[in-house]
Amino acid sequence: MSEARRGAARACDGCLRRSWLLAQLGGQLDYRCRDRERLPELLALDDEALVRALGGRRTGELLARWARFDACQLRRAKGVETVCEHDGRYPGPLRGASAPRMLYVRGGVRRLSRLGAGPVVAIAGSERASDHGVAVAGALARGLALGGVTVASAATGATAAAAHAGARAVGGPTIAVVPGGLDVTPPAGRRSLLARTVERGCAVAELPCDLPGRIWGLAASERTVAALAQVTVLVEAEGNARELAPAMLARAIGRTVAAMPGRVTSPLSTGTNALLRDGAPLVRDALDVLELLGREPTRLDTDGNTNGLDPRLRGVLERVAAGVDTAGRLARAGEDGADVLLALSELELLGLLGRGDGGRYLPLAPAARPPPQGPRSKPAAI
Amino acid sequence: VLARAHTFTIDGLHARHVVVELDIRRGLPAFAIVGLADAAVREARERVRTAILNSGFEFPGRRITANLAPGDVPKAGPGLDLPLACAVLAASDQIPRERLEKHALFGELALDGAVKSCRGTLAVAQATSHAGLRGLILAPDCAREAALIDEIDVAPVAGLAGAARVLCGGSPDRLPAVRPRRAPGRTGAARARPGRARPDAGCRSVAGGGEIPGMPDLAEVRGQHHAVRAAVIAAAGAHNILLSGPPGTGKTMLARRIASILPPLSRAEAIEVTRIHGMAGTLGGGLASSRPFRAPHHSITAAGLVGGARRDRVGEVVLAHHGVLFLDELSEFARPVLEALRQPVEEGRVAIVRAGSAALYPARFMLVAATNPCPCGYAGQEDRCRCSEADLTRHRRKLSGPLLDRIDLAVSLEATDTHAADATPLLSSREARGKVTLAWQRQAARMDEAGAALNGRLDTRLLRRHAGLDGKCEEMVRQAGVRGLLSGRGQQRVVRVARTIADLAGSAKVRPVDLGAAIALRPESSLGSRAA
Numbered sequence: 055m056s057e058a059r060r061g062a063a064r065a066c067d068g069c070l071r072r073s074w075l076l077a078q079l080g081g082q083l084d085y086r087c088r089d090r091e092r093l094p095e096l097l098a099l100d101d102e103a104l105v106r107a108l109g110g111r112r113t114g115e116l117l118a119r120w121a122r123f124d125a126c127q128l129r130r131a132k133g134v135e136t137v138c139e140h141d142g143r144y145p146g147p148l149r150g151a152s153a154p155r156m157l158y159v160r161g162g163v164r165r166l167s168r169l170g171a172g173p174v175v176a177i178a179g180s181e182r183a184s185d186h187g188v189a190v191a192g193a194l195a196r197g198l199a200l201g202g203v204t205v206a207s208a209a210t211g212a213t214a215a216a217a218h219a220g221a222r223a224v225g226g227p228t229i230a231v232v233p234g235g236l237d238v239t240p241p242a243g244r245r246s247l248l249a250r251t252v253e254r255g256c257a258v259a260e261l262p263c264d265l266p267g268r269i270w271g272l273a274a275s276e277r278t279v280a281a282l283a284q285v286t287v288l289v290e291a292e293g294n295a296r297e298l299a300p301a302m303l304a305r306a307i308g309r310t311v312a313a314m315p316g317r318v319t320s321p322l323s324t325g326t327n328a329l330l331r332d333g334a335p336l337v338r339d340a341l342d343v344l345e346l347l348g349r350e351p352t353r354l355d356t357d358g359n360t361n362g363l364d365p366r367l368r369g370v371l372e373r374v375a376a377g378v379d380t381a382g383r384l385a386r387a388g389e390d391g392a393d394v395l396l397a398l399s400e401l402e403l404l405g406l407l408g409r410g411d412g413g414r415y416l417p418l419a420p421a422a423r424p425p426p427q428g429p430r431s432k433p434a435a436i
Numbered sequence: 437v438l439a440r441a442h443t444f445t446i447d448g449l450h451a452r453h454v455v456v457e458l459d460i461r462r463g464l465p466a467f468a469i470v471g472l473a474d475a476a477v478r479e480a481r482e483r484v485r486t487a488i489l490n491s492g493f494e495f496p497g498r499r500i501t502a503n504l505a506p507g508d509v510p511k512a513g514p515g516l517d518l519p520l521a522c523a524v525l526a527a528s529d530q531i532p533r534e535r536l537e538k539h540a541l542f543g544e545l546a547l548d549g550a551v552k553s554c555r556g557t558l559a560v561a562q563a564t565s566h567a568g569l570r571g572l573i574l575a576p577d578c579a580r581e582a583a584l585i586d587e588i589d590v591a592p593v594a595g596l597a598g599a600a601r602v603l604c605g606g607s608p609d610r611l612p613a614v615r616p617r618r619a620p621g622r623t624g625a626a627r628a629r630p631g632r633a634r635p636d637a638g639c640r641s642v643a644g645g646g647e648i649p650g651m652p653d654l655a656e657v658r659g660q661h662h663a664v665r666a667a668v669i670a671a672a673g674a675h676n677i678l679l680s681g682p683p684g685t686g687k688t689m690l691a692r693r694i695a696s697i698l699p700p701l702s703r704a705e706a707i708e709v710t711r712i713h714g715m716a717g718t719l720g721g722g723l724a725s726s727r728p729f730r731a732p733h734h735s736i737t738a739a740g741l742v743g744g745a746r747r748d749r750v751g752e753v754v755l756a757h758h759g760v761l762f763l764d765e766l767s768e769f770a771r772p773v774l775e776a777l778r779q780p781v782e783e784g785r786v787a788i789v790r791a792g793s794a795a796l797y798p799a800r801f802m803l804v805a806a807t808n809p810c811p812c813g814y815a816g817q818e819d820r821c822r823c824s825e826a827d828l829t830r831h832r833r834k835l836s837g838p839l840l841d842r843i844d845l846a847v848s849l850e851a852t853d854t855h856a857a858d859a860t861p862l863l864s865s866r867e868a869r870g871k872v873t874l875a876w877q878r879q880a881a882r883m884d885e886a887g888a889a890l891n892g893r894l895d896t897r898l899l900r901r902h903a904g905l906d907g908k909c910e911e912m913v914r915q916a917g918v919r920g921l922l923s924g925r926g927q928q929r930v931v932r933v934a935r936t937i938a939d940l941a942g943s944a945k946v947r948p949v950d951l952g953a954a955i956a957l958r959p960e961s962s963l964g965s966r967a968a
Contacts (some may be wrong), residue, residue: 302789382662412816413848
């Protein structure tokens with residue numbers, strides 16, 4: 055690879071200095087980011103203005119240290135490259151007023167720039183994701199990866215984890231945006247997520263490698279995710295600003311925000327249902343998202359194919375999809391539960407059903423989905 | 437003048453033979469006891485002295501030295517009162533010494549000379565037989581328990597005077613009339629959480645198959661047919677089972693009835709249970725007739741669960757031997773407590789080693805655990821569950837791991853309308869016990885030569901030999917492995933449960949319908965996968 059011969063990519067000193075400065079101002083940014091709308095504005099300021107806005111009593115001292123900053127002070131981590139907006143390999147979609155000036159990248163800058171140039175879809179969910187949301191996010195990511203789309207997501211929460219795992223299951227690359235430094239040992243649940251993400255995809259961060267995640271970093275990572283993607287899909291969201299932040303950030307930079315519908319009584323779907331009511335495109339699965347992107351589905355996920363299913367199994371699958379989703383309730387009508395249990399196990403073995411919380415079964419694919427009737431015209435971005 | 441008396445001290449589940457050597461010499465009046473006696477034994481001096489005087493005998497006013505041999509075994513408990521008193525009488529020539537050496541004595545003395553019962557009678561009776569002694573003199577209360585050992589003559593005596601009469605060649609006192617028996621499991625039930633446990637919800641099944649009034653019966657469980665079927669399967673193979681579900685769905689109610697559908701104890705098992713519970717003092721007397729049901733509160737310590745805190749106390753797992761150990765609110769138990777369960781669940785015994793003592797106790801029980809699906813109890817109901825992702829992860833982490841790996845069956849209970857038309861009891865304890873007993877017999881007939889007679893206790897080698905999967909089932913298991921639904925160990929568990937379901941149905945081969953049910957009832961192997 056020419057990349058390797060030329061040595062690892064490295065951002066210019068001025069941009070490295072920027073990441074150092076953000077680390078110094080972490081506490082102030084945490085405080086200010088309680089107002090999520092204002093965070094992108096703050097991050098769009100240039101270095102000096104940022105120090106004056108946030109430095110408080112430390113302004114003078116920080117400016118002095120900033121002036122004599124040497125990039126060698128930043129610890130270098132193995133396998134981590136840096137790229138800044140002055141570099142040609144900086145992902146095109148990220149260029150914009152509020153986007154990060156530079157990124158720390160694990161998995162290769164060249165790969166990031168290649169993935170960023172292709173179609174990218176962001177998947178976001180609720181902090182309190184339900185088992186339904188997790189399963190749906192996984193299936194969505196799998197379908198998107200099969201359709202040749204890169205999945206981007208934050209590196210926090212169950213929905214994001216499911217999205218990364220789903221895409222990875224079919225060999226698709228993903229981009230994970232980390233709220234802290236790349237070299238900080240993540241919580242146990244996320245350690246393997248990041249390790250496996252960089253096998254085919256990239257993990258990116260805005261902060262120097264050895265810094266722990268910060269609250270503002272979480273909000274900032276959502277803006278990076280939104281900027282990387284042409285479409286942001288909200289799987290589940292409650293109706294508050296915190297949960298709807300990915301949608302607002304994506305809209306602010308003119309990207310399409312799509313939402314998946316949920317039960318009207320579920321608090322976890324109030325946000326997404328509200329988005330739909332306000333006119334966001336409704337997506338049910340990966341095919342709908344591919345249509346939004348104006349792409350033809352290239353391959354079909356065999357797992358979701360329920361044609362030719364035994365009528366006995368189809369009957370059980372349809373009842374599960376209709377909400378009769380526990381073994382106890384399915385068996386109640388029948389005399390003996392054994393046949394129902396056998397059907398449930400067979401469906402699970404076929405990959406059509408999964409287990410949810412509280413002994414519930416979740417359909418992993420729509421029970422009956424009419425074949426797509428050719429691409430519709432691409433809806434206008436909202 | 438030297439006299440010898442034989443008695444026993446309780447050490448774990450065993451009665452250790454102790455010889456009381458008592459010597460009376462001229463000197464200042466004194467009564468010294470040597471030989472690692474604990475406080476209760478040292479206090480025996482005052483009881484012995486007063487009891488002898490109050491029984492119309494003479495207490496020698498000379499120097500008395502009692503030695504408890506062997507000298508390196510700590511002696512505990514008040515059971516040494518009677519032998520000490522008789523040795524004093526023999527050494528002062530008030531009763532014949534030769535006859536004293538042929539009897540074992542065990543009992544506590546009251547100040548008026550009455551003999552009181554002590555814990556561990558059956559173990560003492562067995563040890564008497566092992567020591568080659570002819571007779572055992574003890575309190576009438578525990579004579580029935582001791583009489584279960586055929587090889588010895590049990591001589592119940594009401595007081596020290598009676599003991600002296602027996603040792604002079606007279607006849608023992610008569611056995612008291614049989615008292616109405618307390619339920620042996622009662623102490624366990626009474627210890628369960630107040631408010632939810634009924635005080636009389638102690639234990640259940642009884643040899644002979646009759647229904648005992650006041651015992652919980654499976655027929656009281658309305659609806660929940662899926663869970664009741666799973667409970668019957670668990671009982672039929674002695675599989676460990678996990679019940680989960682929102683609060684108020686009857687997890688505890690069902691768990692308390694599982695012991696009532698287990699087959700009655702065999703005589704050998706009953707003697708073992710009697711011995712253990714006699715040691716703990718939780719038995720009314722006579723042979724245990726029902727399987728133990730132990731339900732310790734979740735505040736229990738590891739020492740309380742497996743034993744080891746005191747030499748004369750065993751843990752709850754040992755008390756649950758041949759019965760059911762019920763852990764309600766499994767996720768509330770402390771982590772070290774659950775870890776301590778691994779050896780007994782896996783091996784059916786528990787080895788306790790402490791400074792100066794090591795003991796191996798039997799602990800072959802069926803584990804029944806109940807838990808809420810999440811801290812608030814309503815996981816899966818999006819509009820009710822208020823647990824954050826972190827809460828759920830913590831809850832799952834608590835439940836996952838090595839212990840859950842040993843649970844064969846998991847079933848979720850859901851809220852039902854108990855007044856609905858279909859909320860009828862699935863079957864009564866008597867019917868269920870009939871099915872389970874048949875399944876036990878089928879398993880025993882198949883695995884005659886193997887030590888483990890129940891599917892839940894099959895090891896890998898025996899399982900392979902006895903599983904009897906047909907070709908379609910082999911394919912299903914393989915498929916489940918490929919799909920990642922079942923780990924290697926998970927496949928074994930599923931096959932074990934499928935074997936039991938086939939045994940319940942009386943099928944020689946495991947059919948796909950048995951295996952399908954076993955797969956559907958498998959514990960959530962992917963509990964932690966959401967976070968990965």
